Amino acid sequence: MSRGLKVALAHDWLNGMRGGERCLELICREFPQAELYTLLFRPELVTEAIRNRPVHVSGLQRVPGFRAHYRWFLPLFPMAIESFRLPAGTDLVLSTSHCVAKGIRPPEGAKHLCYCFTPMRYAWSMQEDYFGRGRIKRAALDVALSRLREWDRKASSRVDRFVAISRHVKARIEKFYGREASVVYPPVATKFFTPDGRGGHDGYDLVVSALVPYKRIDLAVQAYSQTGFPLKIAGAGTELEALRKMAAPNVEFLGRIPDEGIRELYRRCRFLVFPGEEDFGIVPLEAQACGKPVLAYGRGGLLETVLAGRTGVFFGEQTPGDLIEAMACAEKMDWDAAAIRAHAEQFGEERFLEGLRAEIGALMEGRGR
Numbered sequence: 001m002s003r004g005l006k007v008a009l010a011h012d013w014l015n016g017m018r019g020g021e022r023c024l025e026l027i028c029r030e031f032p033q034a035e036l037y038t039l040l041f042r043p044e045l046v047t048e049a050i051r052n053r054p055v056h057v058s059g060l061q062r063v064p065g066f067r068a069h070y071r072w073f074l075p076l077f078p079m080a081i082e083s084f085r086l087p088a089g090t091d092l093v094l095s096t097s098h099c100v101a102k103g104i105r106p107p108e109g110a111k112h113l114c115y116c117f118t119p120m121r122y123a124w125s126m127q128e129d130y131f132g133r134g135r136i137k138r139a140a141l142d143v144a145l146s147r148l149r150e151w152d153r154k155a156s157s158r159v160d161r162f163v164a165i166s167r168h169v170k171a172r173i174e175k176f177y178g179r180e181a182s183v184v185y186p187p188v189a190t191k192f193f194t195p196d197g198r199g200g201h202d203g204y205d206l207v208v209s210a211l212v213p214y215k216r217i218d219l220a221v222q223a224y225s226q227t228g229f230p231l232k233i234a235g236a237g238t239e240l241e242a243l244r245k246m247a248a249p250n251v252e253f254l255g256r257i258p259d260e261g262i263r264e265l266y267r268r269c270r271f272l273v274f275p276g277e278e279d280f281g282i283v284p285l286e287a288q289a290c291g292k293p294v295l296a297y298g299r300g301g302l303l304e305t306v307l308a309g310r311t312g313v314f315f316g317e318q319t320p321g322d323l324i325e326a327m328a329c330a331e332k333m334d335w336d337a338a339a340i341r342a343h344a345e346q347f348g349e350e351r352f353l354e355g356l357r358a359e360i361g362a363l364m365e366g367r368g369r
Contacts, residue, residue: 005364007031008086010095010104013040013070014055017047018210019282020117023186024096025049026349027115027356031094037084037104039077040070056084074122075144078103078151086110092360095159103155111363114159115184115356118169118279119176120152121214153177161363163356165280166301172279184355185304186280188347192259193289195337196267204230204252205295205327206269208262208283209276211237216297216318219275221247223320227327231273234265266290271330274302275323281305284312289344291337295326305347309333311340 009031011024028034028049035054040061043051058080060066060073081100086093090110095101098117106112122145153176156162162181164170173181205224209215217239224231225248233243234257244253257265263286266272272287272294280301284294288311296302298314306312313333315326 005031005091005360006089007034007092007094008090008110009034009036010081010084010093010097010101011036011038012097012099012101014038014046014050015040015042015067015070016045019186019280020096020098021046021050022189022282023115023352026187026353027094027096028053030353030356034094035087037081037086037101039080039100040067042067058083075148078148078155092364094360100152100155102159103151104158106158111160112158113161113163113360113363115163115165116169116173116181117165119172120148121279149176161359163359166304168301168304169279182359184352184359185347186282187349187352188282188285188289188344190289190345190348193263193266193286193344195291195341196264198267199337201270201292202268204232204269205271205273206265206287207231207233207235207273207275208265208287209233209235209274211235211239211243213239215276217243217275218246219318219320219323220273221251223323223327224248224251226320227324229327232265232269234262262286263290266292271295271327273323275318278302285344285347288312288340291341293330293333293335293340295323295330307343310336311343 025047037056039058041055041057060080066073077100081103082105084104086107088107090107093106093110093112095104095114097114099120102114156177162173162179164173164181164183165186167183170181170183173179207217207220209217211217221243228250231251232254234254236256266287267290269292272292274284274294274296277297277300284302285305287294294306294312296306296312296314297318298316308314313326313330315322
């Protein structure tokens with residue numbers, strides 16, 4: 001059914017290929033003729049499947065400094081997404097959103113399905129993780145964030161059908177927007193992320209993450225600095241220098257690594273370490289697809305993607321001590337790489353597309369919500 005529709009796509013911003021953009025890439029392959037609307041577009045940083053179509057960019061992109069510091073412009077995002085005028089005759093607006101993309105205005109007669117990565121975390125529930133604890137800064141932010149929450153709740157009414165990436169996000173949509181949502185898990189590239197057939201490991205544990213505060217990479221750095229076991233950290237971000245200063249010599253920072261290099265790191269690590277709370281978490285499933293167990297903070301979406309005692313070990317508090325205890329527990333267990341891999345295969349790309357097609361079909365036929 002969805003193949004014959006005139007579809008418009010909306011995504012918050014396009015300046016790299018993270019989990020959300022991997023979802024969008026498959027959607028773009030599903031709808032090769034669909035035009036795309038976004039606040040910021042850097043074509044050199046996304047795949048051909050995304051950029052090989054008309055891409056409409058907000059006026060903010062012409063503002064000096066926006067490309068490099070777009071997050072500073074957060075209060076202007078609602079106005080920017082509402083400025084787009086989608087063409088008449090559009091059947092379906094499909095937004096992939098963790099910020100304001102769901103607030104795009106559908107043209108008359110169009111249905112709007114939002115594949116929601118999360119309601120805005122920095123507006124609703126994680127302000128300190130994003131903005132810090134300074135009283136003066138927070139006083140100014142509180143006013144802006146209150147207005148943003150008000151807009152976000154109203155904008156959610158422009159969505160006919162919400163589809164969440166996890167049960168954890170489904171609950172947040174119901175709490176903050178008062179809306180029901182289905183769940184379709186994001187895709188994991190299980191055909192690319194595979195074991196290498198050698199088995200074993202090369203004597204290091206691994207973090208793959210953006211180095212930003214809410215990821216809590218500081219917990220891993222502190223824990224491994226205490227134990228002395230080698231830890232490799234792949235990724236870049238604003239916390240790099242602070243993390244370097246607290247790290248012992250056994251903690252190695254690798255910077256940005258291409259996908260082939262990440263796959264090799266997964267294949268040869270002992271455990272993947274994931275100390276933050278995520279709405280879903282693609283990285284732990286990529287590691288599991290390579291047959292490797294996960295040491296994970298036991299909250300959020302990872303409770304749906306990691307099986308305690310079978311594909312990983314959870315720790316209950318975000319402290320170095322709890323992570324060290326989880327590591328000690330994992331060291332005593334016999335891990336079955338084939339079983340870990342089999343679990344990850346349940347989250348493959350085709351299952352994602354099948355689920356999304358079913359949700360689109362139900363929306364267009366008027367079934368369900």
